[in-house]
Amino acid sequence: MDSDGTQDTRGTHANPVPRPAGPPDVPSAPAVPPRPARAPGMPPLPDGSAFLTWLRTPRPEALPGVWRFGHRPRPEEEPEQIPARQLLSGALIAFLVGWLIWSLLWNGYLGGFWMWPYYAVTPESWTQPQTEGEEVVGAVTSYLYYGLVAVMIMVGVGRLGRWSEIWRRYAVPSLRRLTGPRTEEAPPAPGEDPATWPALRAAGAVDAAERLAADARAGLMRDVDHARITRAWQGVRSGRHSLATFTGAVVKDGAAACPHPSGARDLPARQARHDLVTGQVRLGTTADDPRNPYAYRGTGLALGPDLLGTSLLAVGPAGSGKTAGVVRPVAESLCLHALAGRAAVVVVGAAGAGLGPADAYDVVVRIGNPDSVYDLDLYGGTTDPDEAAAVLAEALSGDLADPHPGSDSRRATTVLAQLLGPFRAVHGRFPSVPELRQLLDGAPGPLAALRQGLTDAGQDSLLRELDARERQLAQPGDVGGILADRVALLDRPAFAGFFDTSGQSRPFSLKALDHPVRVRVDLPERGHADASRMLARLVLAQFTVSVAVREDRSLFACLVMDDATGVITPEAVRAVQRLRSANAGVVLTLRTLDDVPRPLRGPLLGATGCRMALAGLTPWDGQDFAEVWGKEWTEARDVTDRQIIAESPAGKAAHALRRAITGKAPTARAVTVRQVERERWSASELAHGLPPGHAVLSLTDVKGEHAPPLLVDLRG
Structure with missing residues (x-):
């Protein structure tokens, strides 16, 4: 079995694309592929330990956009936080009170009534010993009783002074920094260990499961292999392939089974953190900011096909991080998904924009470059x-x-x-x-x-x-x-050598998106800006038409456009709205919303489920984002300080002494709390309140779940 059913008719080698119908002619992969330097997100360990540790790491269900790899869920709402000064002073006062009580008891200032439980439960020979042995026993038991009383006092004052909160807030993080993260955990039970492929065993493919588990232990499997074989197994479960064919291919080739038509099992070099079990790529860290919901603060921020399926629009000036922080990681993630047989990706940008090496793609169309192997089909491969x-x-x-x-x-x-x-x-x-x-x-x-x-x-x-x-x-x-x-x-x-229709060139058509193909289109923006924008509109139009008529929509298709200036048209907006039902999406970036006609700005923001405003946004662009994100009810606290006037001579003297010590007059504080409706993010905050390297991002997944606008550090 050479594929998972999503690439059985057309390959992506340096042959004319599309290829004639038929199984891809892929050379067999080497028996021992080059081992990755490290498993995603894990330090290097001997043998297959790195991959197994990565695979066994928990990935709990989480809110949209949360990096699930090793995630520890937090409460939905922030618990009541006691100020540090009040917490520490209360703990110190509680300790002093406990010490005072113990001193009074120990020195007998409160009498001996506290010893009556000891006298009630011990024999008279221990309290009034007649022999040396009875004296030793009495001394030991009395000191044990003293210790019990001291512990009871300590527990009482500890609860009163919230010592446990101090331990959780200050001691535990310090100990974690000293001891470092845990790298080894007890392996799960065999029936729950994903490295043993329990789904295959339950379906009767025991030989295939044994071969895959052996390759995983030997360090011959990587995350792309796991995702690719899992995708092929889904084809067996859906009835596209027989269990015997799948088992035979896996037993024969192990982790190299069901290869991508290119034969590649990984990208040349990864720049971002990926988790192919959940399909996510990590973009940054959600800031620990009061404007973010408590459940998101400090968590990793990640995107996957479930979010990209609603399309993403990122707006920010040049140098704000659109390409390096958004486009490049997303394109790299989709290329990995394509190698796993899950996705087809088309990346469009200016020549030299840094959208990944040519080796990371199956097809690279360099329009205007005479060295380009592939041409672009001006008519999209249609005969109509x-x-x-x-x-x-x-x-x-x-x-x-x-x-x-x-x-x-x-x-x-x-x-x-x-x-x-x-x-x-x-x-x-x-x-x-x-x-x-x-x-x-x-x-x-x-x-x-x-x-x-x-x-x-x-x-x-x-x-x-x-x-x-x-x-x-x-x-x-x-x-x-x-x-x-x-x-x-x-x-x-x-x-002159492009857009040939005589059959003498190798035109690439977006009809090939029926297969897990990786495509990069380099536009000649330097010297041909108008032609580049026209070609970008052509690629977008061909993409939206092609994905709508695909036979196999289980393959996620995505168009990543590094600069969508001059691309947004009324028909393009309508087409983007229809992509979600076709299991497809687009990623568009703009320097400013002024590059979009005013009547289309609102519909464009409404058509995309994920919207990102990067640092350096203009106030008028911020106003459009503020309107689409709407308002929310929040508590407004009005604090009023009123000076206290003393009437008695003693009060005046006390106030004078307090003023001399603190330098401030005695005041009484009045706090008024009321519910008000305010913008989630105002245009001024978006334009002037975002630190460099940060962005505000709202998310919506294909199921309709959404996350409010989140302040994200794209550098984390």
């Missing part, structure tokens, strides 16, 4: 002229403003369909960029040749389409000229 026209129209005219007559996507789609359909009927392919430009410009020669071809083929219905296009060319409001100007941005010498 109407579908191709709709996607291409979104890319060419999606950002045009309404004042342009007839420049909306619907009219652009009609114009393109009037040309693409006849051209494909005559030539069996869609037009190249220069050919499309000539047709949109209304050049007489290409249109006449196209008409002659349709006449010879007897395509009367398509002739009518071409007639309508020629009639519209003479009208002043025709959108064809605008589209021709946009296509001219791609008809440049730098792109």
Whole structure:
């Protein structure tokens, strides 16, 4: 068995993509793969101990966004916290009171009544000894009684002085810092140990479970292998594969079974912390701030497919950490999921943006770079002229403003369909960029040749389409000229070898998202900014169309766009809203919401379930986030200090003495508590109150559970 059912028809080698249908021809993995330097989140240990310790680490259920690896749940609400000064002073006073009581008892100032229980339960020979032995026994028992009384006094004053709270607050953390974290724990019971693959044993695949457990103990298994084989086992449980096929593949190849079409079992180098059991990648630490719910304070903040399935929008200026703190870790996590057969990922950014090494991807499309192995299919791999026209129209005219007559996507789609359909009927392919430009410009020669071809083929219905296009060319409001100007941005010498439709290049189509493919698209922003934005809109439009028609939606698909400037259009917003039902999502970053047309800012924030505002945000951008995050009821405490006026001579003298010691007049404090409705985060706080390297992030998962806006340190 060479796959888990999600990549059986198309590979991602340096061959033309898509490949012909059939099982992927992947060379067998080496018997002993190179061992990772360390298991995720664990220090290096001999043999397979690091992996086993990582696998056995508890991952309790937690609130959305909480890093579950080794998480210790906290109460939902913050317990009443006694101020440190009051706690320590109360403990000291309680100790002094206990010491005073013991001194009075020991020295007999309170009489001997406290000894009556001792006299009541001991024989007279111990209290009035006649022999040396009775004297020794009496002395020992009396001192034991003294100790019991001292312990009772200590327990009483300890409870009164809250000594246990001091121990938990100060002593325990100090001891943990001195002793260090625990690295070894008792292994779980065999029936509960995930390293023994109990699910496989329960289903009768004992041989496969034994082979996997042996590889885990020998250090031959890593987290990607575990996730990949778990994914393949899910295919067996769902009925896509037979148990015999799965068992045979695992017994033969062990941890290397069910490989990814690329044959890779890990990424070249990881920059972030990942947990493939839960599917999370850690972005930072939730700040210990009063504005964060108590259950989130100090916990790790992580994202996974359950949150990315509602899409993520991150807004922050250049240098705020969007790429390094958000895009790169998320892209790396999705590439690991793709190696495990769980996801398909497309990462779009400027050339040199640092979105990961080329070895971390199966397909790298470097548009405008003559050394690029792959090309980008301008028409998304479709053979339907109407579908191709709709996607291409979104890319060419999606950002045009309404004042342009007839420049909306619907009219652009009609114009393109009037040309693409006849051209494909005559030539069996869609037009190249220069050919499309000539047709949109209304050049007489290409249109006449196209008409002659349709006449010879007897395509009367398509002739009518071409007639309508020629009639519209003479009208002043025709959108064809605008589209021709946009296509001219791609008809440049730098792109001469790209967008080929003759079959001579290796075009990549987003139709391949049916499989766990890793794709990076480098845009030529330097010198071709307008063309880059148009191509980014094209990739987004093709992505939203392709994921909606996938046959296997158990594979999570995600588009990560490092800079979505000029990409947000009305159709794009509507498409993002539909991604959740297709088990897909997008990650979009913006320097400012001003890059989005004003009518689309609210719908965009509403269409994305996860919203992030990074440090350095402008006040007007902060206002949009403040509005979408809404308000909450909170307690407002008004404190009033009123000076105390003494009337008696003794009181005046006491006040004068207090003023001389403290330097302040005696006052009486009045506290008023009331419920008020305030913004969760105001525009001013977002613009001026976020420390560098921090962000405010709200989360919503695919099940509808959500987390309020959280202050997160992206550097932790």
